[in-house]
Amino acid sequence: MKQKDDFSIWPPYQFFYIESMLARTEAALISAGWIDDFHNRMESGMWKIDQYEVLNHVQNIVHQAGALSRYFWPSKKYEGRGVELRRVFSVDETSPLKSRDVRNQAEHFDEKIDEYIKGHIAGNFFPSYVGPKPPNHGAPMLFFRAYYVDKRALEILGKQIELPALVKEIMRIHLLLAKSMDSGCVFPSEAGNTDFEEEES
Structure with a gap:
């Protein structure tokens, strides 16, 4: 059996991975383009915010990133493939794709909800929010999903x-x-x- 560092994907089979990953990157970049347009229109005062549409696009970017991450950091059984793809596409340990918070958006998300609510958290709960990050005054504001436009950051289940x-x-x-x-x-x-x-450029 080959060691993980000796793993190699035969060229005629490489298109399986290329096509699969390309579907993820294209889906993420469509949403990223939509979010860029949202920011441009918002800054010019031309956008009426639909929070759910904004949050769905933002969460889709992170979800697709989490799915893409699995190609580069798979389970131990397929670690050789991950090593090969990281080498070929110059993905290293500092890549934001390796973030466990990103991976969790594509893996066992239902279980993350269970764990979150078992923590006996307290504060003012909001299902959704789009806007600048609120200041920390008084009782904490807890969001299921929030997009902070000033930071271009998604917060979901307490993770940013x-x-x-x-x-x-x-x-x-x-x-x-x-x-x-x-x-x-x-x-x-x-x-x-x-x-x-x-x-x-």
Whole structure:
């Protein structure tokens, strides 16, 4: 049996991973574009906030990031594949995709709700919120889902996830995947170009 560091995905099979991950990055970036448009319109006073639509797009970005993360950090049984994909797509331990808070959005979320409410938390509860992060005065404000527009951060079940770095990493991987598709549906190293960084503007 091959050791994890010797794991290799045969080039004819690489498109399975490329296509699967590309579906995740595309879905996340569609929502990221929507959120950018929301911010632009909000700043110009042209947007009536639909909290649920905003929160659904923000949560979708994090959910897709969590699903993408599993390709790079799978369960122990498939660790070799994770090592291979991290090498090919230059994903290291500092990647925001590795965040456990991000992973938890795609794994066992129902159980996270159970654990949260078992903590006997107290305060003023709100199902949803979109706006600047409220100041800490008096009884704590507790949100199931909140998007802080001043920080571009999602808070859900008491965990805060900042979007800019996450979206940047998703975009970087998306560009690699798209170029891999254009290079015969093979990984960057197999395509003869290992430097698929985003071009400087």
